[in-house]
Amino acid sequence: MKTKAIFYMLISVLGLVSCEENITDKEQLYNTSWELEYISGTRIAFEGLYPDKKPILTFDKSTNRVSGNNSCNGYATDVTLEDDQISFGEPGITTMMYCGEGENQFLNMMKKVNKFGFDQEGKLLLYHDDVVLLKFHKADKTTEAHSNPSSMTTQHQTSKSYFKAAGTEPFWSLHISEKQISFTTPSDSIITPYAKPIAAMDNNVKTYKVATEAHMLHIQISQKECTNAMSGEVSPYSVTIDYGKTNTMEPTHVEGCGQYITDYRLHDIWVLTTLNGMNMTTDHFAKELPNIEINTTKNRFAGYAGCNRMTGQIFFEKHLLRFTNVAMTKKMCPGSNQERQFLEALKKVTRYNIENNQLILSNPDEELLILKKAD
Template structure:
């Protein structure tokens, strides 16, 4: 009888273990197929990568300034100048700035039937008294109504709004009028760059090395500054050197037909880039 009880307990424990094993889910084994699917997913995700969205609001103005004590705001458009104060919003037709010969200072002198307005924009670092935000330009505005005796003076900080059309990925198509190819750059990719107006910077490939730098932008002015690059050596680096010299020598630009044309005062179309996204 004792032997029968012992045998029954053993059988009971055995079937209990079997049931537990059935309930426990087994982890799928890694296979070559799953690894391939993962690789495909990564490649798809890389292809979907896009330019960083433009962070600022695009309203068509090319210069903005603000100030405190009292609060005011200025916007300059191609077709108008808009000054907003605590009491009023003044809109005037645009005018060409008067530029200083020996420094980066521009003055807009505007006179209408109702308004006398002088705007001085100086390329001098400026700190907002309330927020502490630093801007590259100091702005002084003198305003009074025509026939009035009181002149209001506003002081504050401002910045040019970099052309949103530059915010893209560009591949070199022509250099000094000649079409370029990979063979010109030792079979590697042709120079290309990503321009980011959120931080006024650019980065890319110059033919042999990686490069990066900053943008200097004012209305109708574009310069590629503070250019730094890696120091790899490649055969026939003359083309890369020629490209970097042309890039840093450009001062003006034009965007049309998905092309970015860079020129300077004496030579047009130093470089022509094609938009690729």
């Protein structure tokens, strides 16, 4: 009996040690940055994939996010951890510089990762099942500082851009903000002051015509589905650009794909407080107030309309927001339920404003809905 008691005591102690080791392992992810030193499954040598800068990851425990770069463009996404299991969400909006094949290899491997661990040297290993896909060592402070997206000050990597585009042959990138337009190719970098676009009367086409003493840019953005010639990624807008020296008779013509960058502040859960000027309570709906969860990465929304569940898509352009392609469950709702009025108001929305943790939805004629950020 005494032998059994000692045995069970040892098992309990070992269990506690094991738990402590798991916690310690997870804690090692934080308070440092990780620089890639190995990637599996490539036919190109590691230094050939990343001749200048290596991908860097930094884990944030408080937000369950990971950020850094994928060798030259920024990288940020959600991370889910459970024991030794790990998964990464879809990366958010970032810059669109072309960085060679290394970037695609890194992003593809990150999608496959489902497990993590550390070797005896303290290096971070990311696995698919039991196969090591990526290996990282702790970055030194200099590398860490240069990789931190918040410290980047390059003009083409501004978080205030509301539209971005890219193309191939030659590789180029475009960023438009309310202050400037930045166009970059392997041989040129053209930055001009912002110019208000000219909108077509019959189609969703916008044209920017800008010039400096040295360069001219003629940009046309059309709401027409576009497929990247190299990656196969589909974007909602087609872009054509003519550029060159000012007064040139033969500008260079390039084509590519682009998208508007949805306001990151919308990415949250919002709960209805006011409908058509009236304060709302749970008495106006079944059980709880309507709510909307907006995902700006995927331009989708989901939520509760007051009786039924709903999902749909976000259409976003500069100063424009619409809730489209709404799909609903089909529960019968009491006649006093305000769900129908809520949905009618939601479909009329074309504008938004965010202030004091409130999302105000309107159109040119009226204020339709006020929602507060969920606690």
